[in-house]
Amino acid sequence: MSQKQEIILSGIRPTGRLHYGNYFGAVKAFLELQEKGHRCYYFIADYHALTTITERVDFYRQTIDMLRTYVACGLDPVKSVIYRQSDLPCTAELNLLLGMITNIGFLERGTTYKDKMTKLAANENMEGNPLSFGLLGYPVLMASDILIVRANTVPVGDDQRQHVEMAMDIAQKFNSRFGETLTIPKAVSRNALRLPGLDGAAKMGKSDNNTLDLLDDPATVLKKIKGVQTTTDPGPLGTDSDEPEDVIPLLPHSLGALYRLLHLLAPKDVYLDFVGKYRRGEKFYGTLKTTLAEHVSKFNAPIIERFNAAGNDEESVKEFLRENAKKVTPVALETVEAVRQAMGIGHSLYRA
Numbered sequence: 001m002s003q004k005q006e007i008i009l010s011g012i013r014p015t016g017r018l019h020y021g022n023y024f025g026a027v028k029a030f031l032e033l034q035e036k037g038h039r040c041y042y043f044i045a046d047y048h049a050l051t052t053i054t055e056r057v058d059f060y061r062q063t064i065d066m067l068r069t070y071v072a073c074g075l076d077p078v079k080s081v082i083y084r085q086s087d088l089p090c091t092a093e094l095n096l097l098l099g100m101i102t103n104i105g106f107l108e109r110g111t112t113y114k115d116k117m118t119k120l121a122a123n124e125n126m127e128g129n130p131l132s133f134g135l136l137g138y139p140v141l142m143a144s145d146i147l148i149v150r151a152n153t154v155p156v157g158d159d160q161r162q163h164v165e166m167a168m169d170i171a172q173k174f175n176s177r178f179g180e181t182l183t184i185p186k187a188v189s190r191n192a193l194r195l196p197g198l199d200g201a202a203k204m205g206k207s208d209n210n211t212l213d214l215l216d217d218p219a220t221v222l223k224k225i226k227g228v229q230t231t232t233d234p235g236p237l238g239t240d241s242d243e244p245e246d247v248i249p250l251l252p253h254s255l256g257a258l259y260r261l262l263h264l265l266a267p268k269d270v271y272l273d274f275v276g277k278y279r280r281g282e283k284f285y286g287t288l289k290t291t292l293a294e295h296v297s298k299f300n301a302p303i304i305e306r307f308n309a310a311g312n313d314e315e316s317v318k319e320f321l322r323e324n325a326k327k328v329t330p331v332a333l334e335t336v337e338a339v340r341q342a343m344g345i346g347h348s349l350y351r352a
């Protein structure tokens with residue numbers, strides 16, 4: 001391989017099924033990077049999922065389902081290390097150590113935290129789970145995930161851009177204070193995707209009930225897409241360009257989601273045909289929805305088939321997780337030991 005091998009890391013919380021935002025914002029890049037022969041670490045962020053916990057959830061079961069969906073999408077356990085975040089508990093130690101040098105003011109600027117604060121101020125329902133220490137510290141734990149394997153590249157959707165920038169800042173601060181110890185990851189590309197929700201929200205998100213999922217069957221797909229609000233007159237397009245980057249931001253979000261999905265899934269001439277229909281002021285919402293639903297169901301079919309065909313043997317799943325945790329543990333421990341050493345507390349005598 002002529003290209004330099006990079007270290008890739010990314011994670012997804014096991015908070016439900018994978019949706020199209022997850023797939024096109026992150027998983028698609030996981031697959032491409034895996035095929036380029038990089039060293040890829042993809043994990044299921046079960047610790048992070050606890051920041052929204054209000055009652056006991058069977059995260060283990062959700063983790064297994066996420067694992068099966070990962071593999072059904074094409075993640076290859078031979079080419080990538082696929083593990084569960086909590087099987088690498090030394091991440092929690094790094095989180096603690098990095099937390100010691102991270103200012104609260106810096107964390108308070110985190111968008112996830114700020115959004116929750118705004119909701120709290122507006123007295124919105126916080127599901128009995130307002131602002132936890134874990135939520136404020138979310139970016140530190142995420143930085144620990146990234147820095148512990150010395151990742152160069154972190155494929156994520158646009159909504160996670162700020163978190164990766166915070167990881168870069170934390171690593172830089174650590175290195176300038178204690179000497180070059182941590183690898184600083186690259187910033188997220190400006191082209192990273194933010195797929196709107198089917199309800200017209202700016203982002204498709206698991207907790208917003210506005211997702212199209214990879215495991216949705218054809219009837220569910222059609223129902224969800226038909227339910228997208230398209231009744232208001234969207235007015236003239238406002239651009240002569242047909243390019244999705246010019247067209248989609250001008251559309252109301254729910255229509256933008258439909259056009260974005262069409263562009264991602266259908267041949268380009270199908271997308272262009274619907275841009276033309278819009279521009280000419282034709283009535284097309286019905287056909288847009290049925291055409292898109294067909295493409296979505298076609299895309300989902302092999303994933304659903306592989307998901308259902310995957311074995312559900314508890315013991316082999318546990319063995320799989322154990323083996324993968326073993327693959328990532330040495331590099332992770334090495335980083336934590338280097339950080340302890342750099343900060344002056346020295347190696348762990350327990351581990352030695």
Ligand code: TYM
Pocket residue numbers: 009010011012013014021022023024025026045048141142143145146154155156157158159160163193194195196203204205
């Ligand atoms: P999570 O579980 O919310 O989302 C997983 C991935 O899906 C992307 N994504 C989207 N991309 C485009 N449009 C959308 N509507 C959309 N919704 C979700 C996210 O950007 C993400 O890439 N904090 C992370 C998990 C995590 C992590 C990490 C990621 C924990 N530690 C370290 C990278 C590196 C999260 O909650 O993702």
